[in-house]
Amino acid sequence: MLSLSFLCSEPPSLYKPPQSISDSSSRVSTHPFPFLPPPQSLRVTSASPANKLKTPRKPIGLSPFLHYSASDFTMSACNGENPRIDDIKTKIRVVPNFPKPGIMFQDITTLLLDPKAFKDTIDLFVERYKDKNISVVAGIEARGFIFGPPIALAIGAKFVPLRKPRKLPGEVISEEYVLEYGRDCLEMHVGAVERSERALVVDDLVATGGTLCAAINLLERAGAEVVECACVIELPDLKGRERLKGKPLYILVEAH
Numbered sequence: 001m002l003s004l005s006f007l008c009s010e011p012p013s014l015y016k017p018p019q020s021i022s023d024s025s026s027r028v029s030t031h032p033f034p035f036l037p038p039p040q041s042l043r044v045t046s047a048s049p050a051n052k053l054k055t056p057r058k059p060i061g062l063s064p065f066l067h068y069s070a071s072d073f074t075m076s077a078c079n080g081e082n083p084r085i086d087d088i089k090t091k092i093r094v095v096p097n098f099p100k101p102g103i104m105f106q107d108i109t110t111l112l113l114d115p116k117a118f119k120d121t122i123d124l125f126v127e128r129y130k131d132k133n134i135s136v137v138a139g140i141e142a143r144g145f146i147f148g149p150p151i152a153l154a155i156g157a158k159f160v161p162l163r164k165p166r167k168l169p170g171e172v173i174s175e176e177y178v179l180e181y182g183r184d185c186l187e188m189h190v191g192a193v194e195r196s197e198r199a200l201v202v203d204d205l206v207a208t209g210g211t212l213c214a215a216i217n218l219l220e221r222a223g224a225e226v227v228e229c230a231c232v233i234e235l236p237d238l239k240g241r242e243r244l245k246g247k248p249l250y251i252l253v254e255a256h
């Protein structure tokens, strides 16, 4: 097996612990759902470099936590996008101190329990990418495998899994990267992507941006053009979008 390994650049700043965590011994607290903790101050946004190219972003002040722009309202055929995003953000559980102390873990498994919110999530991405001539959706293990395939099927693109080391059986290229809580590596099958293909990278969350950076590097080394990266959640305080080599990032929800 041929394995070429490259190391992504260090993140500009790693995770800063939250100012107060009420329950440091337990990972789960209370929530509107009996079994879920309360949502953090999640801010809803569809801002991305791609949007900025189309329409200047102008918050219209619906709420201190909801930042909409004119372009947000034009991205959906019936202007129903923001209620959908509002609902999606309430379905994401925040688990303090997982997988280690100080991390506020954004848990999308609770979003998956709600078929409407899960479908709305996929639909929002499909509406954005269906006419963008994308031939490859590259999903990042593991949670990018949940959102990537339904998007790929809906827009008529192939799905390419970007996997953790030693999971793919064929010849691979590899990229190492630095995480919010450790180091890791992504691999892609040689031949899965052809030169000049237009690729979308999908994951559940961008934190430091190291994972997306590694994914972009893999696709570009194969000769593909990375059109955009798409995630459900961004942790903007970690400035991950600054590590994406100038590629646009589209997200549904910001978490602080």
Ligand SMILES: O=P(O)(O)OC[C@H]1O[C@H](OP(=O)(O)OP(=O)(O)O)[C@H](O)[C@@H]1O
Residues within 6 Å of the ligand: 140, 141, 142, 143, 144, 178, 179, 180, 184, 203, 204, 205, 206, 207, 208, 209, 210, 211, 212, 240
């Ligand atoms: O922007 P970054 O700092 O690179 O972090 C984001 C990545 O971290 C999480 O995956 P994780 O590595 O925890 O793996 P998992 O999906 O297999 O749990 C998340 O699903 C992203 O892939």
Ligand SMILES: Nc1ncnc2[nH]cnc12
Residues within 6 Å of the ligand: 103, 104, 105, 106, 107, 180, 181, 205, 207, 235
């Ligand atoms: N805070 C977080 N929640 C969920 N996944 C993550 N990956 C990196 N940071 C994360």
